[in-house]
Amino acid sequence: MSEFKNVTIVKQANVYFDGKVNSRTVLFADGSKKTLGFMQPGEYTFNTADPELMEILAGELDVQLPGCDWQTIKGGESFNVPGNAAFTMKVKTASDYCCSFLK
Amino acid sequence: MSEFKNVTIVKQANVYFDGKVNSRTVLFADGSKKTLGFMQPGEYTFNTADPELMEILAGELDVQLPGCDWQTIKGGESFNVPGNAAFTMKVKTASDYCCSFLK
Numbered sequence: 275m276s277e278f279k280n281v282t283i284v285k286q287a288n289v290y291f292d293g294k295v296n297s298r299t300v301l302f303a304d305g306s307k308k309t310l311g312f313m314q315p316g317e318y319t320f321n322t323a324d325p326e327l328m329e330i331l332a333g334e335l336d337v338q339l340p341g342c343d344w345q346t347i348k349g350g351e352s353f354n355v356p357g358n359a360a361f362t363m364k365v366k367t368a369s370d371y372c373c374s375f376l377k
Numbered sequence: 378m379s380e381f382k383n384v385t386i387v388k389q390a391n392v393y394f395d396g397k398v399n400s401r402t403v404l405f406a407d408g409s410k411k412t413l414g415f416m417q418p419g420e421y422t423f424n425t426a427d428p429e430l431m432e433i434l435a436g437e438l439d440v441q442l443p444g445c446d447w448q449t450i451k452g453g454e455s456f457n458v459p460g461n462a463a464f465t466m467k468v469k470t471a472s473d474y475c476c477s478f479l480k
Binding site: 275283 | 381384413
């Protein structure tokens with residue numbers, strides 16, 4: 275089972291869309307940051323600051339990235355989002371994710 | 378903001394009730410364990426092994442502990458659950474929690 279060791283985790287959840295999307299912030303010794311999150315079925319648009327790597331750990335969703343057609347992403351797959359961009363996800367089944375903030 | 382430092386976090390979520398309740402496992406250097414979780418509105422019954430301290434970080438729910446009347450718990454409040462017991466929560470608004478497993 276994959277684990278992150280020697281990290282700091284923020285106790286309180288990050289809450290979006292009335293909690294239908296929630297995540298926890300994980301801080302690494304090298305100054306990098308990830309969030310571990312969970313999404314209920316629904317449609318959500320997010321805005322990025324830094325570029326992000328979104329790993330879908332479980333579940334299924336469609337994502338529309340800037341300038342791209344909709345694509346289906348399943349557990350075990352991932353996608354990259356550019357910085358300063360908006361992307362929309364249609365979450366079909368409850369989805370577990372790990373979001374890495376890239377520099 | 379409260380944080381847990383020098384911990385190990387399991388990447389994959391613990392998923393209950395089709396993901397309406399999900400949590401992440403946090404492992405401490407002293408061998409103790411907590412889960413940081415999030416519940417959508419709904420009614421959920423859980424069974425304990427070890428006794429648990431449930432801190433409700435945000436949200437509102439009613440809980441029925443073994444042999445007790447229903448009581449309302451709001452963000453900032455907590456309750457203890459005995460080991461080898463069942464308890465039921467009626468979650469009224471999406472609720473953020475920290476569950477500590479006690480020995």
